[in-house]
Amino acid sequence: MVEVRRKCSCTTKTNPATGTRKRDNPPVSRYYLWTGDMVMAELTAVLRRNRPGTKATDFYNWPEESFEDMDSTLAVQQYIQQNIRSDCANIDKILEPPEGQDEGVWKYEHLRYGGRAQTHCHPDTCTQMTATEQWIFLCAAHKTPKECPAIDYTRHTLDGAACLLNSNKYFPSRVSIKESSVAKLGSVCRRIYRIFSHAYFHHREIFDAYENETFLCHRFTRFVMKYNLMSKDNLIVILRCKQNTSWV
Numbered sequence: 001m002v003e004v005r006r007k008c009s010c011t012t013k014t015n016p017a018t019g020t021r022k023r024d025n026p027p028v029s030r031y032y033l034w035t036g037d038m039v040m041a042e043l044t045a046v047l048r049r050n051r052p053g054t055k056a057t058d059f060y061n062w063p064e065e066s067f068e069d070m071d072s073t074l075a076v077q078q079y080i081q082q083n084i085r086s087d088c089a090n091i092d093k094i095l096e097p098p099e100g101q102d103e104g105v106w107k108y109e110h111l112r113y114g115g116r117a118q119t120h121c122h123p124d125t126c127t128q129m130t131a132t133e134q135w136i137f138l139c140a141a142h143k144t145p146k147e148c149p150a151i152d153y154t155r156h157t158l159d160g161a162a163c164l165l166n167s168n169k170y171f172p173s174r175v176s177i178k179e180s181s182v183a184k185l186g187s188v189c190r191r192i193y194r195i196f197s198h199a200y201f202h203h204r205e206i207f208d209a210y211e212n213e214t215f216l217c218h219r220f221t222r223f224v225m226k227y228n229l230m231s232k233d234n235l236i237v238i239l240r241c242k243q244n245t246s247w248v
Helices: 075-086 091-095 103-114 150-165 185-202 204-214 216-226
Strands: 002-009 012-014 021-023 028-035 038-046
Touching: 075 091, 075 103, 091 216, 103 150, 103 185, 103 216, 150 185, 185 204, 185 216, 204 216
Parallel strands: none
Antiparallel strands: 002 028, 012 021, 028 038
């Protein structure tokens, strides 16, 4: 009889000043094939998960994986997240789909990730969802679209986007998506982009600090331009690339 046994191992270092121990490499599971007392083969697999108690600085401390080796139904999501963690400023690489990847699924997964965008404001100071004096946005979460304080508009928009993108009716699969469902992504993009617009024009300090760290608005803007999900006339946030030259 052949038996599979697993042994998990990792290397740790001790800080002599504090006496604390820190793991300096990702945990590795070693799988052994046994027949009686004889080891026939050894297979090594990296455990790609953050164990309980892992410090934030040690999160995702494992080697990158090629898209071809990702065999999960969530492979596209994992691939996008991996590229963002690797270098969030490399927008071209983040937006470039793997060869043969279904474009509808690719756009869907990017939009799921971008839907996490949030801003900070108060209903007493931002009584309307505005971006400059020319733009006032009505909230579509109500039976009849109406004005909402900006923070409520933001919550309603992100909640609505989350409900749609997690809908079994329109998106029952993460592997293939009907064209009629892909067509709904444009309206979600327009509403999410309004959150960026409001943050840029009314909470600029917070916007700049977050954008310099994550490049989220850069990435989202390039995403909607690359896949024609929004009209360029509606892209009102002035973004600058590393060379400090305007491209939107």
